[in-house]
Amino acid sequence: MMNITARQLRAFVALADEHHFTRAAARCHQTQPAFSALIKSLEDALGVRLFERSTRRVELTAEGRLLNRSATRLLRDMEAVVQDVRDHVAIRKGRVSVAALPSLAAGWLPDIYARFHAEHPGVELTLHDALLEPCLALVRSGAADIAVAAQGVDMSGLDAETLYEDAFYLVCRDDHPLARKRAVRLRDIEGCAMIQLGKGSSVRQSLIRNSAFRKLGTFLEVDHLATVTGLVVAGLGVSLVPAMTLFQFKHARLRVIPLVRQDAVKRSLYLIRRSDRGLSSAAQAFYDVLLRERAALGT
Amino acid sequence: MMNITARQLRAFVALADEHHFTRAAARCHQTQPAFSALIKSLEDALGVRLFERSTRRVELTAEGRLLNRSATRLLRDMEAVVQDVRDHVAIRKGRVSVAALPSLAAGWLPDIYARFHAEHPGVELTLHDALLEPCLALVRSGAADIAVAAQGVDMSGLDAETLYEDAFYLVCRDDHPLARKRAVRLRDIEGCAMIQLGKGSSVRQSLIRNSAFRKLGTFLEVDHLATVTGLVVAGLGVSLVPAMTLFQFKHARLRVIPLVRQDAVKRSLYLIRRSDRGLSSAAQAFYDVLLRERAALGT
DNA sequence: CACACTTACGATATTCGTAAGGATT
DNA sequence: AATCCTTACGAATATCGTAAGTGTG
Numbered sequence: 001m002m003n004i005t006a007r008q009l010r011a012f013v014a015l016a017d018e019h020h021f022t023r024a025a026a027r028c029h030q031t032q033p034a035f036s037a038l039i040k041s042l043e044d045a046l047g048v049r050l051f052e053r054s055t056r057r058v059e060l061t062a063e064g065r066l067l068n069r070s071a072t073r074l075l076r077d078m079e080a081v082v083q084d085v086r087d088h089v090a091i092r093k094g095r096v097s098v099a100a101l102p103s104l105a106a107g108w109l110p111d112i113y114a115r116f117h118a119e120h121p122g123v124e125l126t127l128h129d130a131l132l133e134p135c136l137a138l139v140r141s142g143a144a145d146i147a148v149a150a151q152g153v154d155m156s157g158l159d160a161e162t163l164y165e166d167a168f169y170l171v172c173r174d175d176h177p178l179a180r181k182r183a184v185r186l187r188d189i190e191g192c193a194m195i196q197l198g199k200g201s202s203v204r205q206s207l208i209r210n211s212a213f214r215k216l217g218t219f220l221e222v223d224h225l226a227t228v229t230g231l232v233v234a235g236l237g238v239s240l241v242p243a244m245t246l247f248q249f250k251h252a253r254l255r256v257i258p259l260v261r262q263d264a265v266k267r268s269l270y271l272i273r274r275s276d277r278g279l280s281s282a283a284q285a286f287y288d289v290l291l292r293e294r295a296a297l298g299t
Numbered sequence: 300m301m302n303i304t305a306r307q308l309r310a311f312v313a314l315a316d317e318h319h320f321t322r323a324a325a326r327c328h329q330t331q332p333a334f335s336a337l338i339k340s341l342e343d344a345l346g347v348r349l350f351e352r353s354t355r356r357v358e359l360t361a362e363g364r365l366l367n368r369s370a371t372r373l374l375r376d377m378e379a380v381v382q383d384v385r386d387h388v389a390i391r392k393g394r395v396s397v398a399a400l401p402s403l404a405a406g407w408l409p410d411i412y413a414r415f416h417a418e419h420p421g422v423e424l425t426l427h428d429a430l431l432e433p434c435l436a437l438v439r440s441g442a443a444d445i446a447v448a449a450q451g452v453d454m455s456g457l458d459a460e461t462l463y464e465d466a467f468y469l470v471c472r473d474d475h476p477l478a479r480k481r482a483v484r485l486r487d488i489e490g491c492a493m494i495q496l497g498k499g500s501s502v503r504q505s506l507i508r509n510s511a512f513r514k515l516g517t518f519l520e521v522d523h524l525a526t527v528t529g530l531v532v533a534g535l536g537v538s539l540v541p542a543m544t545l546f547q548f549k550h551a552r553l554r555v556i557p558l559v560r561q562d563a564v565k566r567s568l569y570l571i572r573r574s575d576r577g578l579s580s581a582a583q584a585f586y587d588v589l590l591r592e593r594a595a596l597g598t
Numbered sequence: 599c600a601c602a603c604t605t606a607c608g609a610t611a612t613t614c615g616t617a618a619g620g621a622t623t
Numbered sequence: 624a625a626t627c628c629t630t631a632c633g634a635a636t637a638t639c640g641t642a643a644g645t646g647t648g
Binding site: 002003004005006007045046047048052059061062063066067070071074077078079081082084085086088089276277278279280281283 | 302303346365366370373381579
């Protein structure tokens with residue numbers, strides 16, 4: 001029947017090259033009679049003699065020359081396809097697209113990206129920094145492999161693996177009345193001018209979900225953490241933000257103060273992916289790195 | 300190992316298409332367990348799972364999608380190459396190049412070309428009309444598959460199969476003294492003004508080789524048979540030409556007269572090809588047609 | 599419980615390597 | 624006589640189909 005194998009093509013090319021059964025057989029790591037049979041099987045499959053052979057001469061026939069023009073290319077194509085798949089499996093090639101909340105995208109992930117890229121330089125990395133719902137939408141649509149985010153309202157079709165419990169801290173200027181405290185209570189903050197992130201942010205959502213913190217006033221509402229920093233530095237108010245965002249508040253005049261244990265509030269962060277399909281090898285490797293980094297987060 | 304078969308690729312494409320083992324197996328004319336094993340063998344060869352399968356869902360993995368993009372093209376390429384070879388074997392495609400003496404190229408071959416083309420419209424035909432030595436050179440170099448010609452001085456590396464013994468006839472105008480004879484003797488011609496072809500022509504060579512005819516005078520020497528015709532019609536002389544050229548002398552005022560048996564002279568025509576390589580299927584088919592037509596030449 | 603993929607297993611077909619055969623120089 | 628391709632043949636391997644097993648909706 002019409003079932004050509006890569007081995008037949010390799011044998012054909014080797015023989016067309018060597019003009020010698022014994023040598024071509026050796027090149028294919030076979031005994032010569034087995035190699036002969038392999039050539040014969042190809043000739044039978046094609047219904048035509050591909051080599052004129054006597055004991056002293058091995059030459060391509062007209063049809064052999066015809067096949068020879070295509071066979072090398074065909075074989076190379078074939079091996080390229082196989083190699084490509086293997087490169088992806090071995091994570092020498094690939095693409096990973098991650099969607100992450102802005103705080104994580106700017107604070108936690110860059111180092112991980114750098115290390116992953118150093119280990120797998122052939123893999124294209126994409127990072128979407130987006131608010132919670134857009135993050136989930138990216139994963140749902142397949143545009144992103146993984147989201148690093150909080151849970152959304154609708155998590156159907158998504159798998160969430162707990163990543164980190166991100167504790168909130170009070171951020172204030174050094175001349176604020178609370179600036180000297182080692183830990184603050186909810187009650188301490190209630191009277192303060194609060195600078196909050198927009199309601200689409202997971203930081204704000206986490207506070208809204210917590211009944212104790214829901215009644216906190218909002219003096220100003222902004223979209224970006226950097227703006228919060230600026231406003232607090234300017235002395236317009238204080239803010240409550242999770243640990244993962246604190247890299248934004250490294251400033252000489254700012255103080256970061258934990259909440260006392262009984263008033264602690266956290267936002268839960270998850271690794272999120274589609275439940276209906278597995279990850280590519282590269283994406284799985286990235287996912288595994290994220291899981292491994294989770295341990296380091298505890299410190 | 301790395302031995303991909305066409306069947307594996309066909310199975311893969313079928314399953315990627317159907318998303319259903321049982322249906323894909325049927326499409327490949329196999330039982331479902333055998334088909335399963337075939338997919339598994341491909342997955343093992345590539346070292347990666349290509350389908351996510353539960354009993355209710357069959358979906359491509361990321362690597363499967365990667366392969367799917369190439370597999371269809373690869374399979375089509377493969378089948379195209381095989382089909383191309385088979386088309387050549389079945390003489391639906393191909394190329395035949397024939398070198399023939401001018402007399403044969405113009406007189407005998409055109410009909411054969413027409414019939415061969417009607418039977419094998421996909422085969423490209425080339426006809427080189429050339430004198431004897433160029434004809435042989437074309438075959439020797441591989442530029443022509445077959446020559447229809449006389450034997451040359453050097454026939455090494457060439458096989459010659461007898462085609463036809465081409466008897467010479469006297470051609471003269473109707474008012475010539477010999478025009479009324481039923482057959483002429485060598486002696487009758489010796490005094491005539493002879494119009495001859497150039498010494499490179501096989502017609503002239505055949506006469507030169509025959510000792511009895513070597514002493515014939517040459518009144519005029521020209522290159523083309525058509526010119527001979529014109530000169531004879533003009534009454535400048537007579538000519539001796541082989542039967543295969545007589546189509547050139549169909550003219551109301553010309554007479555064609557055989558030689559008496561004891562003075563008969565012939566040129567031998569051969570089918571000539573390289574002895575060191577076989578013919579392509581198409582060329583062989585053409586060769587066979589020429590051999591078959593040889594029988595018709597006897598009449 | 600019905601459908602669908604996997605595993606088990608014996609039968610068949612293919613492929614392999616060793617050894618003998620035959621052709622060419 | 625030496626080289627080298629083919630054929631012969633028993634052994635190892637692969638593939639097939641039937642039947643039983645397993646998991647999912």
